[in-house]
Amino acid sequence: MASTVVVAHHPANKTRNHLLVKDDVGRSKPTYFDLPGDSFKYGKALAYDREGAKEVTSIWVHHKPKPRPELRVQDFKKVNKMAIHEKLVTAKEQAALRKATTNVTIKNIILTNPSKNIPSDHNPSFVYGMRGRPSTPMARVIMDDYGRAGVDMLAKRYEWYDHEHEKAVTSTKQPKITRAAQGHASVVRKVKELQAAAHQKEMFKLKKYQQAGPKLETYATTNWRAGMAAGGADALGPPPVPVGDVEVYPPPGGEGPEQTVAAAAAADVPAGGAADMQAQEHVA
Structure with missing residues (x-):
């Protein structure tokens, strides 16, 4: 069995020739110098400075002018x-x-300095330099004062526009409309209404549902809830009267089905439609 030799303990690593020193795969060659132990610290130690940042920022050093010639x-x-x-x-x-x-x-x-008149000699509170930006009023930002001010400004602007428009309209004298012009306008309006009614399309329905009538039975009494509570269905009023293809319930005012059919005919509404409308009103 072949013996394995660790590269670090290889005899070639004991030499001082760096060309003969063997290295492990992926690692640098071991040094051939006699280096100190791991506790040794390399570099130069910095001298302790007693004047740190605290002393520099807290102690004011006055200017010392150069000695005079x-x-x-x-x-x-x-x-x-x-x-x-x-x-x-x-x-x-x-x-x-x-x-x-x-x-x-x-x-x-020149043994004396020229007299200099500077503002700080007369005003001790005078400050040199550029004025800084004022702090942001966060209270007004949080309370949305600027938003409300913008809304008020926009409302006033629109109000001014409306006032100017109304002023321009009222200041201009409008021509008086004659009777002939009014008649022409009414004729044109009626023609447009007739054309719109002629072109109005009916609601689409399937053929098997076009002749279907209502399947819901309603009662013609005004207070149908009280009638149901008092005597049931028999106390809700008179029975329906057949009128044509539909059944019409007489209204509570004493009018018969003839008056209902006549009123529906006067309003150009079919009898069935009048009955349906009447039933819907009583249900509502």
Whole structure:
């Protein structure tokens, strides 16, 4: 049986030659340096800074102006010009020239700052910079004040439009309609009504249902609920009277079937239709 050798313990891994070091599949080659243990920390430790963010934001450091120039300060610009004029180009020669020309000083030195008149000197509450955006009135947003204001504004605008339209209509004098024009208009209206009635289509019915009559028996009394409670079907009124192909119940007012048929004929309604309408009214 062949013995297995772990790559990490392979004899080639003990060498210092990185070309001979064996590696596992999918892993990097083991190092051939003598590295410290796992507890060792690499990198440079940062020095502790006692002045943290709290101290920086809570302590105000006042500005320290630069020191004012002293009297009799050497004029380096003039000394450099003198070095160029004397053709002194090396640093040693220029240093010797500066030591020899200590009496070349700057004239008209401004020892005092010019007076500045700024707004904060007169008004301590004056603030510099751009004004920020005002905070959003969330109370008005939640209570829908802006929505109601928009609705009111739109209603007022429509009211103004209606007023202007009415004003324009009333201000213009309308022509008076003559009797002839009214007659012509009435004739045209009647013709349109007749044409509409002629073109009106009847409700579609199957042929076997076109001659079918009502199958519901109704009672002609006004208060049929009380009649049913008092004496049943016999106390609801007189029996129906046959008129043509239908049965008509006489109304409670004492009128007979002849009056019912006459009233239906005067209204251009067939007797059966009058009976059906009468029955529907009493049922309702």
